[in-house]
Amino acid sequence: MELExxxxxxxxxxxxxxxxxxxxxxxxRRAMLREVPIMAIDEVEFLVNDxxxxxxxxxxxxxxxxxxxxxxxxxxxxxxxxxxSCPRCSVSLTLKREGPATxxxxxxxxxxxxxxxxxxxxxxxxxxxxxxxxxTAIARLGFGxxxxxxxxxxxxxxxxxxxxxxxxxxxxxxxxxxxxxxxILELSDGKLKVVDVEKCIMCNACVEACPRExxxxxxxxxxxxxxxxxxGALPSEQILLKALDALEGKCKExxxxxxxx
Amino acid sequence: MELKLVNKDGxxxxxxxxxxxxxxxxxxxxxxHEDEHVITASYTIEHPLLEHPTFYVNVKKGKTPExxxxxxxxxxxxxxxxxxxxxxxxxxx
Ligand SMILES: [Zn+2]
Numbered sequence: 001m002e003l004e005x006x007x008x009x010x011x012x013x014x015x016x017x018x019x020x021x022x023x024x025x026x027x028x029r030r031a032m033l034r035e036v037p038i039m040a041i042d043e044v045e046f047l048v049n050d051x052x053x054x055x056x057x058x059x060x061x062x063x064x065x066x067x068x069x070x071x072x073x074x075x076x077x078x079x080x081x082x083x084x085s086c087p088r089c090s091v092s093l094t095l096k097r098e099g100p101a102t103x104x105x106x107x108x109x110x111x112x113x114x115x116x117x118x119x120x121x122x123x124x125x126x127x128x129x130x131x132x133x134x135x136t137a138i139a140r141l142g143f144g145x146x147x148x149x150x151x152x153x154x155x156x157x158x159x160x161x162x163x164x165x166x167x168x169x170x171x172x173x174x175x176x177x178x179x180x181x182x183x184i185l186e187l188s189d190g191k192l193k194v195v196d197v198e199k200c201i202m203c204n205a206c207v208e209a210c211p212r213e214x215x216x217x218x219x220x221x222x223x224x225x226x227x228x229x230x231x232g233a234l235p236s237e238q239i240l241l242k243a244l245d246a247l248e249g250k251c252k253e254x255x256x257x258x259x260x261x
Numbered sequence: 262m263e264l265k266l267v268n269k270d271g272x273x274x275x276x277x278x279x280x281x282x283x284x285x286x287x288x289x290x291x292x293x294h295e296d297e298h299v300i301t302a303s304y305t306i307e308h309p310l311l312e313h314p315t316f317y318v319n320v321k322k323g324k325t326p327e328x329x330x331x332x333x334x335x336x337x338x339x340x341x342x343x344x345x346x347x348x349x350x351x352x353x354x
Binding site: 004008012030034035102145237240241253254260 | 264269285287292299330335337343351
C-alpha cells in the first residue's frame with residue numbers, strides 16, 4: 001500500500017491511498033470517524049439560566065463546540081477514578097455572563113489552557129437585559145461511535161475515475177462537452193480531451209450524450225482519494241495516525257482474544 | 262472486545278465479537294478471503310444497535326480456523342504499520 005499526501009493546509013488534508021482494497025479504505029475511514037478520541041463537553045451543571053433556551057438545548061449546543069485535544073488525557077474508563085471526573089480524565093469549563101450579550105464559545109474559561117474551543121466566535125445563546133447565565137461544564141474524551149460530538153472531523157474518500165475514449169468511434173461532435181456538469185471535457189484540434197479526470201463525478205452524462213457510444217467511464221479498483229477535514233480538535237494528520245493506531249490496536253486485541261478461545 | 266464461541270467443529274468456527282462492528286469485521290473478512298486456506302469468511306450483525314457481530318470462518322485442511330483469523334489480523338497490523346511509516350516519511354518532506 002502506498003500513501004501520498006496531496007494537500008495539508010490548516011485543518012484539511014487530502015491524500016491518495018493506492019494498492020488498497022475498498023474494505024481497507026472503508027475500515028480506515030470508519031476508524032478515523034469512530035475510533036479517534038477527542039474532548040467534548042459531556043456534562044453541564046447550570047447554576048443560573050435566565051436565557052430563552054432550555055438547559056438541555058444549551059447543553060447540547062455546548063457539547064458540539066469543538067475543543068482542542070492535547071495528548072495525555074485518559075478516557076473515563078481507563079482512569080477509573082471514583083468521581084468519574086478528575087484532572088487526569090476531564091477538564092472543567094465555566095462560564096458566567098450577564099446580558100445584554102451574545103454568549104460566545106470564547107467566554108468559556110477552561111481549567112486547562114490547552115483544552116479550549118477551537119474558535120472563540122461560536123455563538124451559544126443571546127442574553128437580554130438583566131438575564132444571567134452561569135454554569136460549570138465537564139469535558140472528557142470520547143469516541144465518535146458514541147456521539148457525533150466526539151467525531152474529530154469529516155472523512156470521505158472517492159474512487160479515482162477513469163475516462164476511456166474509443167477514438168475511432170468518436171467524431172468530435174462535442175455533445176458530451178456540453179453535457180458534462182463538471183466541464184472537464186474540451187475539443188481541441190478536432191479531438192476530444194479530458195482536462196482533469198479527477199474532477200469527474202462519474203455521472204455518466206457524457207456516456208448518455210454520445211450518439212456513437214465512444215465513451216466509457218470507470219474507476220481504478222485500488223486507488224482512493226481521501227479527504228480529512230478536522231474540526232480543529234486534532235490536526236488532520238494526527239487523526240489519520242491515531243486511526244491507524246486504533247485499527248492496529250483492535251487487531252492486536254483480536255489476536256489475544258482468539259488465542260483465549 | 263471479547264470473543265464468545267458460538268460453534269466449533271473441525272474446520273468451521275463461529276464466534277460472536279462482543280463490542281465490535283463493521284470497522285473490524287469487514288476488513289477481517291476481506292483479508293481472510295485473500296488466504297488460500299480459507300473457503301468462506303463472513304459475518305452478520307442481526308441488529309445494528311442490539312446485536313454484536315457473529316463471525317463465521319471455514320477453512321481447508323492445513324490451517325485451523327483460529328490460525329486463519331490470527332494470520333489475517335497480523336496482515337492488517339502489517340498494513341497499518343507500513344502506512345504509518347509512509348505517512349511519517351511523507352510528513353517529514
Ligand atoms: Zn479520572
